[in-house]
Amino acid sequence: MEPPRRNSRMVIDPKVRQVGFFAPGAPPDRSQSGPPDSSSPPLSDASPPSNSLSPVMIPPPRHASDNILRTTPLLAPLSPLRRPVATGDTIPVGSYNPSEFYAASSPTMSPSSKGGEFSENRRGNSGKVVSSSVPSGGFNLAGVKQSNAPASSLTTVSVVNMPPGLSEKAGVAVESQNERPVSSKPLKEKTSKAERRAIQESQRAAKAAARAEVSKVSVISSSGAVNSKAAKVLKPSSSSQKKGSASVAPAERKGGSDRPLEKDRKKDVPHPRMQFDDKNRVEKAKRRAVVKQTEARNRVELFRHLPQYEHGTQLPELESKFFQLDQVHPSVYKVGLRYLAGDISGGNARCIAMLQAFREAIKDYSTPPEKALIRDLTAKINSYISFLIECRPLSISMGNAIRFLKTRIANLPLNLSESEAKSTLQSDIDRFINEKIILADNVIVGHAVTKIGDGDVLLTYGSSSAVEMILLHAHELGKQFRVVIVDSRPKLEGQLLLRRLLGKGLSCTYTHINAVSYIMHEVSRVFLGASSVLSNGTVFSRVGTASVAMVAHAFRVPVLVCCEAYKFHERVQLDSICSNELGDPDAISKVRGRQEISYLEDWANSDNLQLLNLIYDATPSDYVSMIITDYGMVPPTSVPVIVREYRREHVWI
Amino acid sequence: MDFQVVILAGGTSKKLVPLVSKEVPKALLPVANRPVISYILELLELSNLKNLIVVVEGEDAAVRVGGWISGAYVDRLHVEVAAVPDDVGTAGALRAISHHLTANDIMVVSGDLVCDVPPGAVAAAHRRHDAVVTAMFCSAPSYGPSDSGSSAGKEKAKKPGRCNIIGLDPTRQFLLHIATGAEVEKDIRVQKSILRAVSQMEIRGDLMDAHFYVFKRSALHEILDQKEIYQSLKQDVLPYLVRSQLRSEVLLNGTPGIEENRSEKFAFDKQVMLSQLLANASTPSFHELYALGPNVSHSVKRRTHKCCVYVASSSKYCARLNSIQAFSEINRDVIGEASHLSGYSFSAHNNIIDPSAELGSKTTVGPQCMLGEGSQLGDKCSVKRSVIGRHCRIGSNVKVVNSVVMNHVTIGDGCSIQGSVICSNVQLQERVVLKDCQVGAGFVVTAGSEYKGESLARKEKIQSQ
Secondary structure (H helix, E strand, O other), rough: OOHHHHHHHHHHOOOOOHHHHHHHHHHHHHHHHOOOOOOHHHOOOOOOOHOOOOOOOOOOOOOOHHOOOOOOOHHHOOOOOOOOOHHHOOOOOOOOOOOHHOOOOOOHHHHHHOOOOHHHHHHHHHHHHHHHHHOOOOOOEEEEOOOOOOHHHHHHHHHHHHHHHHHHHHHHHHHHOOOHHHHHOOOHOOOOOOHHHHHHHHHHHHHHHHHHHHHHHOOOOHHHHHHHHHHHHHHHHHHHHHHHHHHHHHHHHHOOOHHHHHHHHHHHOOOOOOOOOOOHHHHHHHHHOOOOOOOOOOOOOHHHOOOOOOOHHHHHHHHOOOOOOOOHHHHHHHHHHHHOOHHHHHHHHHHHHHHHHHHHHOOOOOOOOOOOOHHHHHHHHHHHHHHHHHOOOOHHHHHHHHHHHHHHHHHOOOOHHHHHHHHHHHHHHHHHHHHHHHHHHHHHHHHHHHOOOOOOOEEEEEOOHHHHHHHHHHHHHHOEEEEEEEEOOOOHHHHHHHHHHHHHOOHHHHHEEEHHOOOOOOOOOEEEOOOOOEEOOOOEEEEHHHHHHHHHHOOOOOOEEEOOOOEOOOOOOOOOOOOOOOOOOHHHOOOOOOOOOOOOOOOOOOOOOOOOOOOEEEEEHOOOEEEEOOOOOOOHHHHHHHHHHHHHHHOOO | EEEEEEEEOOOOOOOHHOOOOOOOHHOOOEEOEEEEEEHHHHEEEEEEEEEEEEEEHHHHHHHHHHHHHHHHHOOOOOOEEEOOOOHHHHHHHHHHHHHHHHOEEEEEEEEEEOOOOHHHHHHHHHHHOOOEEEEEEEOOOOOOOOOOOOHHHHHHOOOOOOOOEEOOOOOOOEEEEEEEEEHOOOOOOOOOHHHHHHHHEEEEEEEEEEEEEEHHHHHHHHHHHHHOOOOOOOHHHHHHHHOOOOOOOOOOHHHHHHHHHHHHHHHHHHHHHHHHHHHEEEOOOHHHHHOOOOOOOOOOOOOOOEEEEEEEOOOOOOOEEOHHHHHHHHHHHHOOOOOHHEEEOOOOOOOOOOOEEEEOOOOOEOOOOOOOOOOOOOOOOOEEOOOOOOEEEEEOOOEEEEEOOEEEEEHHHOOEEEOOOEEOEEEEEEOEEEOOOOOOOOOEEOOOOOEEEEEEHHHHHHHHO
């Protein structure tokens, strides 16, 4: 099986168009990752890992504890408890299907605004209590405002609000039994039967289309047809939705100014992997966005489907809205802000920062009255995630972590009290960070150090946390080796790594990626980090990694990729085009700190110039000799096995 | 978002003497016929900050300010008014209410600030860097609050906001040096350690401290407790924090020490690894680099804290009402170039004339003017770039240029008023000529008198004469 794959890869890799050409004859395993996706959610719950064939059939050694872990998951889908849970259908989705973050954004969100109004009322009263209880400690509180006079106006507000809120809840309760919460809208009750049916149908079609679009990556052959259909179906559905909402809107406007906004927000949740060349969707997403973003004008042809914004427009906008975003927890907000400002980068760090923020949010969370923790918390987390996505697209590792967290929430036993549930979730998050990241890194270091011998020259690219730990540990063990750090503009992350390594007394060489072909002569091993490893063995990592790996391959230097298993994903990707991230184009057109190099200063806005600052690239598995993960050192072809055999464990930890 | 807002509304400032009085504390001085404090309250309300603590110097002033706020914002804001004794300074005022401060971060705003910079931006900058203090700076007004009023002369040395000398790091996010007040005249002394850590410092003299700070509560409490002598936030607390930012004595988060003791080695290792992982991944500011030292093998980490700045863009309006000249400038700006702040809608002639105002024949009201309700103007008057309050009665042939006329003022025929401030209930008899004058409340200017650059007030001056 190996040689033909290799050949075909050689041809298809660089160009997209040829992907389509190869599709009809694609091996069966590739197209199979599609069907489980589109099958009904409960069915795909437990089955996909077992019936989707992967090219590698060797089952890896399993820990004894595995069996214990496995028993629970197998039973769980059978239990009827899962169905009514709003998030029930989010767990199983096999591929990196971003809709799973959203599917569960249940309508429970909108009443939160109502809660806000109540709490304000409460606050007013409590404030009074506080101030009256203050003893005269050197001063006195002369006047306390917010007397009871306004109480009447407040009550009228809540009267206006209550009926829609209640009916909405009723609608949810009924419909979440058999429908996705996305489609259960209170506005249905006001339309006629025929209209309802039409809406329902169009929504169903839209859903199918959306799903098809997600699986497009894997189902290459059918993607064209489905897509065109999807586009057609999508339009009427969206317009009908709009009509419906418009008819209801006036009634709700009275309730409060931020109410309609919030409704809008949950109604058409964005697709994290939205195709940004689709005008309709972009428009919709814009209306919903918390962060106002101006899109960059000149985008490179092939990458139009990726979001790209005028840099520098987002941050001030978000900052000025600091106090308006009440529904976002402060710690989540802070993390989002730091993502946006670029203060945190690196897959592990971003993931940890996000999880810790969620942990804080869960700690401060309290279930509103008449709500179920499971649903309400999921909705909350969803809103946080959509906020984070607006700040910066999620990485695959974060997607995995989110999936884990949501599964944990969805599977909380119903008889747990709120405080118990919260502490369970918090310890789950801690455990995920400890076991999947920290411990995994330790194991990786242990494995990788065996590959470092005296006199080795190790090359690394950029700044990877795992590689850094390996180098430092090897140094502590007293091994004599030299490190070559290859770096590239615009981020120059290697310099920070260099600084830290030098501080520990390692001998280093620093060079830029332009010189990699020269320096590769001396190198005996290449250690690389990764943002994600996909199930065809493709390594998704900082842009430039692929070229380093390719050069190393040409020089027959072994390339070892260090990647924690929680970053693995079953998606198959052949190129770095369909899913990637675009950075700030200014970063490459301007050289920081050197004003004299400003040849592109007034050219940046020219129509003929398109600047491309890619963040990631995909390294084909042929260039990778070995992947070092917490399950040991495996060849890239074994990634799907790990994904298949241990994914359940990811979910159930 | 876990913020608490404290508005320092001041009392009856000496710098504004003929304008402020027992009846009209500084916070209630009218700017375009609205008390100045309403501008900051509205700005905060716009940002969804509705729980405010207003600190006023003096009991009487507190009652007045509280009364006005409760009347105007009855169902919109939740405001607590606290009175502190006079002359405790800004730090003293905070000390007095410190047991009320419970949120993680405290926003301290001056009540005389008229600006349109979103408070969220400052708060976000603060949160992003986890700073101990974040101060907002804006470009200093071009006129400069120079000494115009005769009364302001003796306060010159102490006058804050005259000119700050500020050192910023190259990214303009951190405050490295600050000299305020009397220190401005002295030589600039920059700490070597800071300069070495940052390697580049931008010294600015054109920025004004807007007196808009965000403090970390724990740090603020500590400083207020330890440094009893500190009186002013701007002149003592902020410079202290800036000075000590690389050898922090402020206990930031006391958790690490405790954790070290109780948890066993393994867990501690993990914690270290985790924090290191996070630290390595984030772009370090010079604080972190300095904390690590030139040689990472140093296990002792130097303690640092961050002092951030938010420099408002020059397109934003930002001014403090802390001198008489600033008072007239702000009045002019709010109905002129910064008209969006006033909250009124301007007519086609770019002015605001209340429908109940009465104009005589051949009277002209130019652009950038404001005429309050119930005011009457006689014939052949001309009003240019001025604010006229409510229920004023102005005779004929009167010229009002570049001036502020408050409520219930009576102006006789043939007066000429230029660049002056006329407080409530003043009576100007016929043919009075005023140029660059301030007339205190209730004063009567006799017919035919001419004044230039003087400050006229009722009680004390008349009695002394």
